Amino acid sequence: MNYETEVVDGRVATENGPCKTGIEELDKGLGGGISLGSAVLMPGSSGSGKTTLCMQFLINGAKQGKRGIFFTATEPLFKLTKNMEGFSFYDKKLIESGMINLIDLRIISERLGLDMEKYTAEDASALLDVLRDIVDELDVKRLVIDSVTALCYRLQTKEMIRDFVFKLGSSLAAMNCTSIFTSEVPPQVFQYSQYGVEEFIADGIIMLGDIERKGDLIRTFQIIKMRGIAHHRTKFAMNISSKNGIELAPLLKSQE
Numbered sequence: 001m002n003y004e005t006e007v008v009d010g011r012v013a014t015e016n017g018p019c020k021t022g023i024e025e026l027d028k029g030l031g032g033g034i035s036l037g038s039a040v041l042m043p044g045s046s047g048s049g050k051t052t053l054c055m056q057f058l059i060n061g062a063k064q065g066k067r068g069i070f071f072t073a074t075e076p077l078f079k080l081t082k083n084m085e086g087f088s089f090y091d092k093k094l095i096e097s098g099m100i101n102l103i104d105l106r107i108i109s110e111r112l113g114l115d116m117e118k119y120t121a122e123d124a125s126a127l128l129d130v131l132r133d134i135v136d137e138l139d140v141k142r143l144v145i146d147s148v149t150a151l152c153y154r155l156q157t158k159e160m161i162r163d164f165v166f167k168l169g170s171s172l173a174a175m176n177c178t179s180i181f182t183s184e185v186p187p188q189v190f191q192y193s194q195y196g197v198e199e200f201i202a203d204g205i206i207m208l209g210d211i212e213r214k215g216d217l218i219r220t221f222q223i224i225k226m227r228g229i230a231h232h233r234t235k236f237a238m239n240i241s242s243k244n245g246i247e248l249a250p251l252l253k254s255q256e
C-alpha cells in the first residue's frame, strides 16, 4: 500500500491544523485532533491499552505521511511487534520503510554508556540531546515514549523529572512533533503519574482505566485536560479488537 507524503524543502510538510489521531471519538472530542506539538500524558493501569492506542496513533499518522517514532522502555521490540501483528491496522511495511521507527530506550542508554539504574544530571542531559537529535534527523512528527514512568524511574529527584520532561516537551513542540508519554498507574485509582509531577508539565492528559461491572472489567477512556481546547470530559467505554484496534463508545450510565 502506498501512502502519500507532502515534502517541502526536503522535509515532511508541517501538518496544518490539529494532529489527527485517526481514533474517531478522540478526534471528535478535541475538535479535530491533538494540538500540534503538544505533549500528552497517557496514564493507565496494566493492560488498559496504552501501547495499542499509541501504536495506532503512530500508524495512522504514518498513513498520512507523518513519520513516527516509538521509544519502548517496557517491552522488548520483538514482543512489541509480535503483539501488534494481531491488529489489522498494523502495517509491517511502515516499519520496514522507516515511516515508523521502533527504538528500545535501553539500547540508547547502553550506547551512551549510562548507568541502567540511575541517571545523573549529565546522563539525563546526554539522553535528552540524543532524543532531540533523532527527532530532528529523522524529521519525526509523532513520538511515543512507552513509558515515561520507566524513564523517570532512573531520574533521582522530582526536580530532575520535572526538568527532563519539561525540556523534552519544549524541544518536541519547537519541532512541531506531537507526542504521547504513557504513564503507569495502579488499577482503579484516580492517579495520573507515579511521581506526581509529570501531569503538570504535560499539555494534555488522556486517562485509560477500567471499571468492574458484574464481574467484567470494562476499559475506560477519558480526556482529562487538553490545554487550549474546549473539550468534554465524558468517560467512554474503550474496546480493543483485532479488526478495528481502539474503539470508543459513550459509557452507558448503567455501566458505571
Ligand SMILES: Nc1ncnc2c1ncn2[C@@H]1O[C@H](COP(=O)(O)OP(=O)(O)OP(=O)(O)O)[C@@H](O)[C@H]1O
Pocket: 044, 045, 046, 047, 048, 049, 050, 051, 052, 053, 074, 083, 086, 087, 240, 241, 242, 243
Ligand atoms: N489482537 C488483539 N485483539 C484484541 N485485543 C487485543 C489484541 N492484542 C491485545 N489485545 C488486548 O490488549 C491488551 C493489552 O493492551 P496493551 O498492551 O496496549 O496495554 P498496556 O496498557 O500497554 O499494558 P501494559 O501496562 O502491560 O504495558 C491485552 O490484555 C488484550 O486484552
Ligand SMILES: [Mg+2]
Pocket: 050, 051, 052, 074, 146
Ligand atoms: Mg504497554
